[in-house]
Amino acid sequence: MRKRLAQLPVFVYTVAIFVGSSLPIGGQFNVLGKDKILHAIEFGLYAIAMNVAIVYSGNTKYVQGDIFYTILFSMFYAAFDEIHQGFVPLRDCSVYDFTADVIGIVIFITIYKLFNKMVKSRYVPIKIKNK
Template sequence: MRFKQMVFTLFPILYMIFIWFLSSHPADAFVKTPFSFDHLLKESLHLIEFAILYLLIALAFITNGKWTKKASIFAAIIAIVYGAIDEIHQSFVPYRSATLIDFIKDTIGVAVAYFMMNKKYFK
C-alpha cells in the first residue's frame, strides 16, 4: 500500500477516535465561545461533523480505487451507524446527553454529503 493510500485510509479512523474523545467530555470542556449562541453553534456542528466523517470515508475509498455506488452507500451507513454509537456513548458521559434529534442531525449531515458526492461522481 502506498503511503498516500495508507494516510487517507487512516484519516476516517483517526477522525472517529477524535469524535469519541470529544464526546467523552462535557460539551464545553475544550471550546467555550463567548457568544450567546454557543449552544446553537455546537448543536449545528452535528451536521458538519458527520458529513466530514462520510467524506473522509469516501476519500479513503477513492484513494484506494474502490469508489462505487455501493461503496458510497456503505460509507454513508458507516457514518450514520457511528453517529448512533456516539449518541449512545454520550448517554453514559456526565453532562452529556443522547437525543434522537442529535442523531437526526448527524444523519442529515451524512445525507447531504452523500447526495453531493453522488451527484458529482455518479451523475
C-alpha cells in the same frame, strides 16, 4: 501504502470525535440549533473521509456500493457516538443530534459525489499523436 494512507483521515477523525464526545461539556452550543449545525458539519465531513477510505479500500463489494456503505457506516458511528454520550457526565443521548448527524452525512456525501462527478466529466485527457 495508498490504501492505508486513504484510511488514515477517517481513523484520525473517528478518534477525534470519540475524544471530543468524551469531554463532560454542557450545552453551551445549544443556541437556536447551533449545535445541530455543528453535528451536521462534523458528521458530513466524517462521511467524506469514510467515502475516501472505502473507495481506496480495494474491496470491490464496498467500492461498487460506496455511497450506500458510506452512509451506513457513518450512521452506525453517529449512533454509537450518541449512545456513548449518554454515559458521559453533562452529556446526553439525543435522537435530535443523531438526526442532525444523518442529515449532514446525506447532504455532504451527495454534494461531494456530485462535485466529483462534475470534475471528472470536465476532465479531458490530452491525446498526443505519434508521428
